[in-house]
Amino acid sequence: MPIIKVENLVKKFGNVTAVNDVSFNVEEGTIFGFLGPNGAGKTTTINILCALLSPTSGKASIDGHDCAKESALVRKSIGIVFQDTTLDKDLTAEENLIFHAYLYNVEKSERQKRVDDALKFVDLFGRKDDLVKKFSGGMKRKLEVARGLIHRPKVLFLDEPTLGLDPQSRTNLWEFITELPKKHNVTIFMTTHYMEEAEVCNDIAIIDNGKIIAGGSPAELKKIIGGDVIYLKTKDNLKAVDEVKKALNVDASVKDGEIFISTIKGDACIPDIIRTLGDSVLSVRLQRPTLNDVFLKLTGKAIREDESSGADTIKEEVRAYRRRHQS
Ligand SMILES: Nc1ncnc2c1ncn2[C@@H]1O[C@H](COP(=O)(O)OP(=O)(O)O)[C@@H](O)[C@H]1O
Ligand SMILES: [Mg+2]
Known part of the structure; x- marks a missing residue:
């Protein structure tokens, strides 16, 4: 209720x-x-x-x-x-x-x-x-x-x-x-x-x-922007990507010497990845989408002025000024 x-x-x-x-x-x-x-x-x-x-x-x-x-x-x-x-x-x-x-x-x-x-x-x-x-x-x-x-x-x-x-x-x-x-x-x-x-x-x-x-x-x-991304470096990326895909049924690919894996709950997925790949893993990092990324995706602009470019801020202020003086 x-x-x-x-x-x-x-x-x-x-x-x-x-x-x-x-x-x-x-x-x-x-x-x-x-x-x-x-x-x-x-x-x-x-x-x-x-x-x-x-x-x-x-x-x-x-x-x-x-x-x-x-x-x-x-x-x-x-x-x-x-x-x-x-x-x-x-x-x-x-x-x-x-x-x-x-x-x-x-x-x-x-x-x-x-x-x-x-x-x-x-x-x-x-x-x-x-x-x-x-x-x-x-x-x-x-x-x-x-x-x-x-x-x-x-x-x-x-x-x-x-x-x-x-x-x-x-x-x-x-x-x-x-x-x-x-x-x-x-x-x-x-x-x-x-x-x-x-x-x-x-x-x-x-x-x-x-x-x-x-x-x-x-x-x-955050699902709007597709969840977390796990970046992984291993001794053999091509082999690892196949193993991870097979074992965990996740979306994974190799780019620029790193594997990235898209998943909804990245933190919960990391232990499974380590278990699957063992000592082949050299480094892992998790990137989480922020709610600001969501706002950016939905509106094409950052929610806070200090996260957009200076020019946008000035434009926004001019627009706000005009709105105030039109009424
Ligand atoms: N009393 C008011 N008279 C005229 N315009 C107002 C008044 N209060 C708010 N506004 C206008 O309504 C819009 C929403 O304002 P507000 O609710 O204060 O936004 P927020 O809290 O999200 O920053 C703005 O464009 C603001 O200038
Ligand atoms: Mg307010």
Whole structure:
């Protein structure tokens, strides 16, 4: 039974169609990734789901509540971590959470315990009396996630949670986010334009220019580009290629002094290859398709500007500028 249902959702701002006939479902207790480049329509979709924006047409519901008509019930069911931080920097970590618990009508007798638990969960209990303005970007993000969980929502929305964080804080935050469904019995809806971060998702929808262009698990999406490739050097490549094909029933060929083998689960296949070929193997390397490769294949462009050429970036910025000034 899906906890989030979106059917033919459309949102227009003047003559910009930010969300263009989008449909998807999210199953309870899973991590759902909504992926797309800047300006694709991710935040707009989240704002509709969170009852902050009304759709032009179509329907969205959370836990059976219509996002446009039952906004109070929807807000009770959700927690949100916005793209831009919304903590009060002049309050302490604890004060920020207490204030939130108060806004969400958490009973007075429960408030302090929930706040303490949340601070401990994100490892910030020792810093509870520090002003938020003294926190690093990663600490602020964790505190926001903790805040989003205080009222025990069924769904937690994370809009670009790792934007602006250094790589280590990003990794840290992801480890922590992946534990949430089990530990807090919550469904995660997250957006990102870092394709590699979506690896932790159970299910993904890729959005570009307001339209969903692909969906599925990370593994399913990677099948679009044909799975993993194993590169192998052996003492006798021609002999080895025949042996591997016969024994493992895989697609293998020799090129430029290397054997390459296409397979869906490369990591699981390597031990079988070694067993088949024994000491004839000189080296093995595994190349996995990334979700960015998937996006590139589907759209012909990289999802992040820094992965495309400078000229494309400038063109894209000019186009975005024109779009903004046409409406
Ligand atoms: N309030 C608004 N008014 C006008 N245009 C908007 C507004 N919000 C978003 N847009 C436009 O809608 C498109 C999608 O934006 P957004 O949902 O923020 O994308 P994302 O979160 O994927 O980067 C963009 O072209 C953006 O400029
Ligand atoms: Mg956004």
